[in-house]
Amino acid sequence: MRQFAVIGSGPAGFYTAEALSKTYGDGARVDILDRLPVPYGLIRFGVAPDHQSIKAVAKRYEKVALEPSVRFLGNVHLGADVSVEELLHYFDAVVLATGAPNDRRLGIPGDDLPGVIGSAAFVGWYNGHPDFADLRPPLDVEGAAVIGNGNVALDVARILAKTNDEFSGSDIVDHALRTLTGSSVRTITVLGRRGPHQIAMTPKELGELGHLQAAAPLVDPIDLPPPEADGMLEPGQRKSVAHLRHFAATPPDKAKPKRIAFDFFAKPLVIEGDGRAERVIVERTALAADGNARGTGETYVVEAGLVVSCIGYASPPMPGVPYDEKLGRFPNEGGRIAERLYAVGWARRGPTGTIGTNRPDGQEVAERIAALFPPAGAPSGREGSAGLDRLLASRGSDPVRFADWQKIEAAEVAAARAGAPREKLVRVEELLRARRH
Missing domain, CATH: 3.40.50.720 (NAD(P)-binding Rossmann-like Domain)
Structure with missing residues (x-):
């Protein structure tokens, strides 16, 4: 054996x-x-x-x-x-x-200010990870910045933008749902150092942003390469960029109070604030011949009381x-x-x-x-x-043991709100207690 x-x-x-x-x-x-x-x-x-x-x-x-x-x-x-x-x-x-x-640190001044959160922590918070049950993301702000151009950044932006009704059928944990329902966030800026052709976002996840009840995705047409340049992309990447082109060509729905603004060619330099994150100082970048982003020296401010870093693990x-x-x-x-x-x-x-x-x-x-x-x-x-x-x-x-987990799972299913598959237990002691019933 x-x-x-x-x-x-x-x-x-x-x-x-x-x-x-x-x-x-x-x-x-x-x-x-x-x-x-x-x-x-x-x-x-x-x-x-x-x-x-x-x-x-x-x-x-x-x-x-x-x-x-x-x-x-x-x-x-x-x-x-x-x-x-x-x-x-x-x-x-x-x-x-x-x-x-483990989250990778941004490595810029101010990345340790309250209100700056790594994506592992933020995602763990709304997904019921015991390590992050006590996280208190500041959602009493109008502006949030999401740093990164991958699917995790899209997940974070989408979760911040959704209405309570749009979480029907999901297993988002109750403490996160209640906090998000009372959120004051209205503008979610997605910052990426490079451009649309360099994103690591898949078509399905990008396409979802075009169907949100209360949020409209925004893309500045000036950030998009000439359409003929899309021919060099892989099919999946080409579909993703097609979504961005559609967002750029669609006037924002004024009936939707929230905005998800894609800010390409944007390198965060500093996070500033009086005792908490309030703004991100961003440098405009340009693509060099090797495909890497280089700073241009032009800087501007993105107002953000919540900064979620989605740059890797x-x-x-x-x-x-x-x-x-x-x-x-x-x-x-x-x-x-x-x-x-x-x-x-x-x-x-x-x-x-x-x-x-x-x-x-x-x-x-x-x-x-x-x-x-x-x-x-x-x-x-x-x-x-x-x-x-x-x-x-x-x-x-x-x-x-797995039989214990099955008891925990049964307890979570029994506690689910209407339409949800389960209500996750988020404390280790709660999970251990549930296996004994």
Whole structure:
């Protein structure tokens, strides 16, 4: 019997567990560990609450978790409850699937002012992540700035712009819905250093902005390249730019009180304010021959009492594991970090790709592990789950099993407001309490 441990229960973790389970069948046991009492990682805490169709992939992960060869162990803290070194002692191979949950700092003066929030924190707040349940984003302001030109920036802008009715059918948490309902934000400025041809926004997410009940998207036609230049773009990118062209050509609906203003060629220099964020000093940029943005020296002010930075994420370092500070991930070769230690997903690649990108990642690492430990080979004699259980018990750890999660999920579904799929519990103690009923 082979014994494997996967650290992290998001998409990368479950795709890896699925691949290992299919490769070894009954000849292996896979333990999926997570520090939170609930599974699914990015699906639960990162995907926008109004994108329920994307969250449906959790049903696939549920099937994996219910395989006899797979165990979910939530509420297990790496470092406090068990170390990577100890896992390598008990298991044949350990796979890091921890994602990239930490925000990258803007790195400009004023980025530590109250009112400046990273997207991981802001998204975690409206998605019910226990780490951000007490976040108090300042929505008593008229202007908000969203820094970044990717889908996360679009999610943040859309959530800020939606009406209460537009959250029907979503699983946005109650504390965020109540706060957003009372929001004073009227202008959301999306700042990007480069231009429309360099955005990382997908057509579906951009297109949604054209159908908001109370907000109109604005694009300055002067920022758009000549239409014939769109021919050089990939089809998906061309569709995204077509949305921007449509926004630029459509007069704003005066009946809609909110605006989502795309400000391209805009480099934030400083965030200013008297004890809190009040404005962003922005420098106008131009594209150089190498495609990078260069400052022109022209500056202007964007009024913003809320600044949400959507410029990327980093994986947290782990004791005893090599770490690349610059790239914010674990250095690896084809997913291999060191002997019997691997990385998948954002922990391996950095925060790039879609949810589905993690599937071939997990498959590749499973194949590398199978080459090292052939499914028909002799067992190593490592204790695996039994040794881990004994260690966790000796340290007073209280793991949450998948059957416990199913009780938590049932409690959340039962507590849902009308039309919503669930009302997430947002405190660890609440989650642990719910599994006992």
